[in-house]
Amino acid sequence: MESNVPVSYQEVFSTDKGVVYQCDRTNRLILSFWGSTTPLSARDFAQFRRMVSTVNVHQMALSTDTADDVEILTIPRSERCYVLTLCEVIHLRELLNGASLMLELNSMLRECGCATLSTLG
Amino acid sequence: MKDLDRLRTLIKEPVELVLNQQIKMEMVSSSKYLAMAGWCDRNGYDHSAGFFYKQSEEERKHAMKLFHYLCDQGATAYSPDVPPVGQEFDTLRSVFESALDQEIAVTDSINRIIGVCRREGDYATEELMKWYVKEQVEEEYIARRCLELIDQIPADQVYYLDKKLASVTYDENPFEDE
Ligand SMILES: [Fe+2]
Ligand SMILES: [Fe+2]
Numbered sequence: 001m002e003s004n005v006p007v008s009y010q011e012v013f014s015t016d017k018g019v020v021y022q023c024d025r026t027n028r029l030i031l032s033f034w035g036s037t038t039p040l041s042a043r044d045f046a047q048f049r050r051m052v053s054t055v056n057v058h059q060m061a062l063s064t065d066t067a068d069d070v071e072i073l074t075i076p077r078s079e080r081c082y083v084l085t086l087c088e089v090i091h092l093r094e095l096l097n098g099a100s101l102m103l104e105l106n107s108m109l110r111e112c113g114c115a116t117l118s119t120l121g
Numbered sequence: 122m123k124d125l126d127r128l129r130t131l132i133k134e135p136v137e138l139v140l141n142q143q144i145k146m147e148m149v150s151s152s153k154y155l156a157m158a159g160w161c162d163r164n165g166y167d168h169s170a171g172f173f174y175k176q177s178e179e180e181r182k183h184a185m186k187l188f189h190y191l192c193d194q195g196a197t198a199y200s201p202d203v204p205p206v207g208q209e210f211d212t213l214r215s216v217f218e219s220a221l222d223q224e225i226a227v228t229d230s231i232n233r234i235i236g237v238c239r240r241e242g243d244y245a246t247e248e249l250m251k252w253y254v255k256e257q258v259e260e261e262y263i264a265r266r267c268l269e270l271i272d273q274i275p276a277d278q279v280y281y282l283d284k285k286l287a288s289v290t291y292d293e294n295p296f297e298d299e
Contacts, residue, residue: 010122024123040124046134097137103126110124111242118122 010118013099017091020099029099033092036080044076050094052089060086129189130195133241137196139234140187140246146230147184147200150223151177153206157216165279166213168287176220183253214271217286221264245299255296262291 009021009030028039029062031048040048055071071089084092093098106117126133132140159174184201191198210216231253238247266289274282 010124022125027123027125027128029125041127046126062150103124105128106122107124110127116122116124 004102013090013095013102015091015095015098017088020095031075031096033095034088035080038075038078040075040078044078046095046100047076048073049100052093052096055089055093057086057089058106060089126226129245130242131245132191132194132196133243135237136234136241136243136246137191139237140191141201143230143234144184144187144191144198144204146184146227147180147187148201148203149206151180151184152203153223154180156206156208157210157220159199159208160210160216164213166283166286168283169213169216173216173220173288183256186249186252190246194240213282213286214268215255217264217267217271221261221268224257224260228254231257232258244278255294258296259291259294263289266291 008025021030154177161170188198
């Protein structure tokens with residue numbers, strides 16, 4: 001998964017299921033999950049995270065309806081969509097929330113005039 | 122690493138969220154005032170109806186001020202779903218009681234937004250919200266003064282009361298610049 005990563009990509013957060021990178025050259029966040037790689041603007045990334053966090057996982061878990069076995073999530077301004085099982089939704093949530101926390105930390109460091117994440121190594 | 126969110130907008134997500142909720146609240150207020158205007162109009166309180174029609178427009182302007190602010194600053198403003206509001210009232214007094222209730226709810230909401238602004242260190246939005254704080258002082262004053270007049274003016278002087286209610290203003294608002 002990590003082999004052909006462009007040099008401009010900085011890892012924001014990773015789990016064993018995926019990685020979120022930031023590319024400062026294109027001002028994009030890159031979501032790498034389930035073998036697909038999708039560049040997103042910061043706004044679309046935030047919107048997608050909200051979409052993932054509002055999936056009703058309880059209904060997915062409890063329902064016997066086959067329509068509730070998977071959740072179809074369309075990535076904003078992209079042709080791509082994910083068809084995810086309950087476990088995958090949870091994994092994606094973990095990845096996106098982790099990345100979002102790191103981005104928030106980066107903001108906080110900038111706000112208080114400290115070095116931002118990359119310069120810390 | 123660049124702060125991409127900050128490059129896009131000075132407004133943070135929690136602030137964007139509460140401002141969008143406020144847009145909705147102002148639009149609900151606008152809808153409520155329109156219902157009050159309609160009730161007054163069909164019950165012969167023409168002056169009060171005029172007062173509420175104007176209030177309804179004002180509330181829409183309050184919503185639009187926030188809507189434009191979000192858009193101008195690179196954040197996202199959502200056109201809100203406005204749920205159905207009550208169309209019937211028992212008495213003229215109960216109309217003005219609802220108006221005061223609504224204004225108090227808005228004041229509380231504005232104060233909570235300022236709390237969020239302070240927590241997030243968003244002094245620009247806090248500055249904008251100060252306009253709403255002053256506005257609320259005036260709106261609460263007017264609603265209370267109207268209720269006082271309803272209590273003071275004898276019940277048989279309906280026409281006089283209606284006219285008086287529509288003319289209430291807050292000229293001495295200590296927060297107004299001019
Ligand atoms: Fe208002
Ligand atoms: Fe108001």
